[in-house]
Amino acid sequence: MLKKTEETKVMRDPIHGYIHIDLQVVWDCVNAKEFQRLRRIHQLGGNFQVYHTAEHSRFSHSLGVYEIVRRIVTEVSGLRDQLSEYEKATVMLAGLLHDVGHGPFSHAFEAISPVPHEQYTVRVILEDTEINAILKAVDPHLPEQVASIITYSHPKDILNQIVSGQLDADRMDYLLRDAYFTGTSYGNFDLERILRTMRFVDDKIVMKESGIHTVEDYIMARYHMYWQVYFHPMTRSYESILTMAFKRMRTVYHTHPEILNCAPMFLPFLEKEMPSIHDHFKMDEPAALYGFTCLSECEDPILADLSSRLLNRRLFECVDIHSDEDLQSVIQQVSDAGYDPEYYVASDEAFQRPYKPYHSAEGHNIWVLTANGEVRELSEVSDIVQAIVCGQMKEDRKAFYPKDIQIKM
Amino acid sequence: MLKKTEETKVMRDPIHGYIHIDLQVVWDCVNAKEFQRLRRIHQLGGNFQVYHTAEHSRFSHSLGVYEIVRRIVTEVSGLRDQLSEYEKATVMLAGLLHDVGHGPFSHAFEAISPVPHEQYTVRVILEDTEINAILKAVDPHLPEQVASIITYSHPKDILNQIVSGQLDADRMDYLLRDAYFTGTSYGNFDLERILRTMRFVDDKIVMKESGIHTVEDYIMARYHMYWQVYFHPMTRSYESILTMAFKRMRTVYHTHPEILNCAPMFLPFLEKEMPSIHDHFKMDEPAALYGFTCLSECEDPILADLSSRLLNRRLFECVDIHSDEDLQSVIQQVSDAGYDPEYYVASDEAFQRPYKPYHSAEGHNIWVLTANGEVRELSEVSDIVQAIVCGQMKEDRKAFYPKDIQIKM
Amino acid sequence: MLKKTEETKVMRDPIHGYIHIDLQVVWDCVNAKEFQRLRRIHQLGGNFQVYHTAEHSRFSHSLGVYEIVRRIVTEVSGLRDQLSEYEKATVMLAGLLHDVGHGPFSHAFEAISPVPHEQYTVRVILEDTEINAILKAVDPHLPEQVASIITYSHPKDILNQIVSGQLDADRMDYLLRDAYFTGTSYGNFDLERILRTMRFVDDKIVMKESGIHTVEDYIMARYHMYWQVYFHPMTRSYESILTMAFKRMRTVYHTHPEILNCAPMFLPFLEKEMPSIHDHFKMDEPAALYGFTCLSECEDPILADLSSRLLNRRLFECVDIHSDEDLQSVIQQVSDAGYDPEYYVASDEAFQRPYKPYHSAEGHNIWVLTANGEVRELSEVSDIVQAIVCGQMKEDRKAFYPKDIQIKM
C-alpha cells in the first residue's frame, strides 16, 4: 500500500545536508502542482526587506519540516517502534503539507482574504486537487488523517505534537533555515543533539536531562530570532503597508470597483465569501506583486502610492508608542501633514516570551526526563528557563507613518 | 562632491558578513526603484528547479559584487593609491549596477526580447530613470563613466578588469553566493586570501605567487559550479521550456494575437522593435510568472501546456546527442508521438573550459607575480592549470523532449 | 620607537581568519622562547579527556587574545582616537602575554606549585627573560606597563578592562576557540557584531543598545560552555586525580624523597619556596607528563597508580553530594573498599552565574549605551539578563572516587 520509491530520492539542502524521500506518496505530493506553487511564496513575508538574502520559499521550508519529522519517527528511540508505517507516513505528509494553504506575504494577506490560511491548507488536502488525488489513491482515509494532524486533532496525540508543539519540526526547521538565509547566527542550535536526546515516554516527546542545555539554547535562539528578525521594525513597516494596501483595496472595491479591473487577481477575494481552491491556487506572490505593479499606476492615488511603496521599498518610519494618547498624537500629526491616517498610520504591538509552560495543555509544554526517571516540565528543571518564565514579558508597541513627516512625541 | 553617508551603512550578508556603504550616491542607487526591482529577478534562472534553495535574487548578488569591488579598491596594495576617489566610486557603482538591466529568467528571456540585457543595463543608467538622476546629480559625466566600465570600454582599463575579467568581482561573488544558496561546497574558495595576495603591477591586477593555490582552487570551483549547477540537465530542461514558450508566444502573436490579451505584460516585447525602459521596468519575474499563470488557461493548447509545465515543474526529459543524426532521430520520434517538434524538442550544447588564456586580450588573463618579480600568465606558472589548458574541452550536447515519450537511440 | 614590521605578518587562524601583526615588538615576543613554550601547554587542562579534539594550546589562545585587543583598539570608535600608539602597543602586548606564566594543566598544578600562575606571568615579564629584554629595548618602562595591565592596576583603567572585564578579549577568544576545538556550538556568538556595536563612552567600554541581543547571546554562550565543557564531570574527575597525584607527591617527598629521583622536574616545586623563572620555564606539560610516565613505575603504589590513571585515562567516577554527611559517607565507603580516602576521594563544587553586576566595581559590569544616550548596566536593560540575575545560582557539588567501588547514597 505504501509503495517505496525505486531508490531513495535525495535533494541537496543546506540545513539538513539532504532531504531523503523513499515513499512514493511523499514524492508524488512534492511534484503536485499545489506543492510546487509554494516555490512562489516567500517563507518570510516582509523580512527580506531587512535581511536582503532571506529570499527563501515555503517550498524549501516544507521539505525541511518533512525531513525533521522523518528523522523523529525513524530515529527517536521509543517512538520508532510505537508507530505503524502508516502513522509514520501520515505524520510525514502532515509535516510536508502543513503550509500548503499559504497565500502571498503570509499573515498580511489575511487582511484581504476572508479565510485564514489554515483553512486553505485543509481544503487543499480534502477538496478536488492533485494532492487529494494522490493521497486518496493510497487510502481513502489518508486525506482526513493528514488534515487532522494539521488541525491538531488526530486522536493519537503524539502525531500532533511532532508537527506543532513547543519543540516541533515546524519551528525547528524555520529557526535554522531563517538563520541560514538571513545570515545571522542567532537562530542556531544543535538539532543533532536534540534528536539524539529526544525520547518517547508516557505518550509524550521528552528530552533527556543531558540534552537540556541544547533545549535552553533553542529557547534562546527562538527569542533572538523573534526580536532580531521576525519583529524587526522594518519588517513590520513593510507588513503594515501591505495591510493598508489591502484595506484600501477593499474600500476602492466598494466605491470605484472599475479601478481594480487592472488587477483582476484580487477580485475573488473581495467578491466572494469563500474563494474557491482554484482562486487560491492562482493567488501566489507573483500574482500579487504583478497586481501591485498595475495598481501603482491606477487612478486611486492612495492605492497607487501604497502599491508603489511596496515595490520600491519606500517604507514607513516608526516610533515607540506607550499609550493610546501617543497613538492619537501620531494620528493627529499625520492628518495635519495631509495624509489620511486611516491608511497612513498603522499601530502594531509585538510581544513574545521565549517559553511559557501551559498548565492546561500538556502537549504544548517541553518535558524533561530526569536522570532518575521522572518526567518534569522544563522550567522546573532549568534555572535559565525558570528565570525567563518568571521574568517580565518583553513588549514593543510602535506606530508606523510616512517618512517625510517629522513626528514629535 | 562625493558625499559620505552620516555613518557607514551595513547590511548583513552571509557571504561577506556585511555589505558596507559609506558613499551617499551608492546608498541612493540601492534605494532607487530600478535597483529594488532586482529583488524580483532570481539570480539563477532555472537552477532552483534542481537546487531548491537557490532562490536568491540579483539584488543580493549585485550588492555582493559592489562589496568585492569596494574591498579591491580600498585594500589591494598598489591599487588603492593609484585610483582617485572619483574612480573608486565609479567602479563601485559599475559593480553595483552591472546587472540592473536583467529581465526575468536571465538568458531565456532573450528569446522573446529583441534587445539583450546588457543594452538595458546601459539604458537604465543613461536614460530617464531614478538611477540616472542620482548619478547625474553627483556629476553630469558619471552616468557615462559608469556605463563605460560595464561595456568594458573605460579608458582606464584596470577599472574594466575589476568588474569583468577572469578573476573579477562579478564571478567571485556569484560563485560563492551560488554555492552558499545551493548548499553545495563546490563553489568555495578562499576570497580573503585572494584579496590578500592581489597586487596592482604594470596596470594589471596580478596575484602573488604565494596565492597561486587559491587561484587554482578558484578555477576548479568555477569548473565544478558550471557542470554541477549552471549546466545541470534539469536547469537546461527548464530553460528550454522557457525558450519554447517564448517562441510559441511570438507565433501566436502573429496568428491569433487576441489570445495574448490575458497576458498583456508580454506585448511590448512582441510589438515593439525597441521596448521602452518603462516596459522593461515592469517586466520582472512576478509579471512573467503571472503571465504564465494566465496563459496556462489560454486557448492555444501548446502555449497553455508549456506555461503550465513551467509553473508545475513538468520538465522535459533529456538524452545525449552525438551528431545531427541523433537530433533528427529525436525530432522524428517526438513528431511520431504526436507532439510538434518545433516546440517540443530543444537541443542545447554546453561546454566550458575551466580557464583559457587569451593571447590577444591581456585583461582577460590571470597574471601571476612570481617570487623574483616577473609577471607571467597563470598557465605558465601552475602545473595544474597548464594541464587543464592543454586538456580536452568538456562538451555536453543534449536534446530535451516530453517525459512521456520513450526515446530510443 | 615602536618599529613596524617590514610588511604585516599574518598567521592563519580558524577563529579570526588571520592574526595580523605589524609591530616588531609583538613579533619578537611571539618568537621569544617563553612565548613559544606556550605551545607545550594545553589551553584546556583536562577537557580533552571529554572532548577529544580540544587539544589546542595556550599559544594559539594568546595570539587570539592579542588579535581581539588589536581590533578593539583600532576599530572601536571613540577608542582608537583616545589611545596613544604606545598605549595601544602596551595593551596588545598585555593581551598577548597574559597567560605566559601558566604551568601544565592550569589550575591543578597549583596544588604542587607554591606560587600561582599569575605571579609567574608577571615574573616572566619583569625578570631576566627574552621577553623582558625585548620589551626593555623598546622602552625601559614597557615591562612594568604591560605587567600592570595584567594585574589590573594600570592607572588608565580602560586598558585593564580591555584585557579582563566582563566582555574582555580573553574571554571572547577562549569561548569561541574552545567551542571550535571541542566541536560544540554552545560557545558561538557574533564577535563581529560585538566589535561593531562597541563604543567608548565615559572612560568605559559600552555596547550600543542595538547590539544587546549579541551580548545576551554571549552571556548564554558563557553559561553553556561552563556547564557543558569546563565543569563537565569527567573534566573535574581528571583534575581531581591530578590534584591527588600532586598531593601524594608532596607526602612522598617528605617521607621517601628518593622515590622522586626518577622525576626530577618536579623537585624545584617541592623543595623551594620560590622556584626560579628557569625552573618554571622547564616545567611544561611534556615535562609533567614524562614525569608521570616515570612515576607510574615508581615504588609508591599510590603515586604509581594515580600517575598511570592520568596517562591511561582511568578516571574516577562521581556522585552528587548534597551535604557534608553525603561526603562523609563516600569517604567511609572508599575507605571500606581498601583505598586511602586522603587520595581517593576528591570533592569539588562548581557554581556559576552567567552574569552578575558588581555594584562596587564598575569595570566589571557590562554597560549599555541606550538609544537616548544614557549609559546603563546590562541587567537593567535586558529582560533576559535581568531574569538570570534574579534567578537562582546553579551549583553542582560532586565527590569523585575509583570506578570499581559501588557507592550507595
Added chain:
Amino acid sequence: MLKKTEETKVMRDPIHGYIHIDLQVVWDCVNAKEFQRLRRIHQLGGNFQVYHTAEHSRFSHSLGVYEIVRRIVTEVSGLRDQLSEYEKATVMLAGLLHDVGHGPFSHAFEAISPVPHEQYTVRVILEDTEINAILKAVDPHLPEQVASIITYSHPKDILNQIVSGQLDADRMDYLLRDAYFTGTSYGNFDLERILRTMRFVDDKIVMKESGIHTVEDYIMARYHMYWQVYFHPMTRSYESILTMAFKRMRTVYHTHPEILNCAPMFLPFLEKEMPSIHDHFKMDEPAALYGFTCLSECEDPILADLSSRLLNRRLFECVDIHSDEDLQSVIQQVSDAGYDPEYYVASDEAFQRPYKPYHSAEGHNIWVLTANGEVRELSEVSDIVQAIVCGQMKEDRKAFYPKDIQIKM
C-alpha cells in the same frame, strides 16, 4: 561473540559530528592504554610550526578513520550485505588501530628508531599488550586478522582497500581533519556525497559517475594540502632539524654516551636492535620533548643547539636547489660560516602528483561506475584528472641551513 555496548557510545567530533561506537571490542580498544597513548602524539609532525592551531593528535584522527570505515561498511550499498559482522568489526578495528605504532614526530623519528612505525603497529596488535588481550578475548584469530588489513595482506582484498587505497578512510579523514585544524579550506571535499555515490561492484569500491565531480574535488584537496601544508617549507625545516638532532644523538652515543644520561628515554632506540614494545610505549612526544629540554643544556654544543632550536622555534632558512652543485655550494657556504654541514645542512625533495593510476595494482586505482554500467579507471572518465595525469609532476627540492648565514646562489 561480538558484544554490543549497552547503548551506542557517542563522542563529539567536529569533522563527523559524532563518532558512534556500538561494539564493545571497539570501545575497549579505545580505552586501552596503547590507544590512549595516541593522545600524546601530534597528528602533524612539524606542521603546527606553520599553522599554529594544527595541534590535534593521532588519537582523534584514529577515531575519525574508524568512523569513516564504520560508515562505509554500514552504508555503502552492495557492501553492507557482502560483509559478515565479523569482517565489518575487523576492518573497523583495523581503521581504529592503523596508527597505534606511531612514535613522536612521525617520520622524523625514524631517523633514530631502527624500526619503522608500521612494524610497531603490528607488534602492538600481536604482542603482549592490552589491545592484544582485548582482541584475543573476542576471538584468538582476531589480532592477526586486524593486522593483516593494516599490512594490506588480508585475503578479502576489499577490506585492505577500505583502509588504504586511493580513496580510503585514512586519507579522507586526515584531509578533512587537517584542513579543519589548520583553518585552511583547501582540504575540504564533500564526504557525504562520496559515501552516497560509493558502490561495491566486481569486488571493488567504485564511484557512481554522478559523484565524479566530488572525487575530482577530493583529488584537488589532496594536491593543495600536500603543497600548502604537508610540504610547507617551514614544516620541512622543523623536520630537518629533528632529523639532524637524532643523527647527532647517534654520533654522541658512540663518542660520549655519558652525555645522554640526562635523556634516558632515547637510549633503548640507540642501544637495541629491536626496542621492546614497552620502550616504544614510553617513547611518546612528551618524553621526546622533555628529552630535548634536558639536551638543550647538555655538554655537546651541536646537540644542545639543535635541541633548543626545536623547542624555541629557531628554524632553518631554506633555498631552492636545482642541482647537486647547488647543494654543494650551500654546504660550502655553511661550512665557511663555521657550522658543521653534517648537521647544519639538510636537503629535502618533495614531489607529489595529485593522482596516478597504477596499472599493476588494481586496488590502488579509483574506479568509476559509468551510467551504462561499465567500470572504468578515473582518469579515463574525468577530463580534469586526465589532464593532471598527463601533466608534469611538481617537484620541489630545497636545502635548509641556519638563518644567520646569507646564502648566495
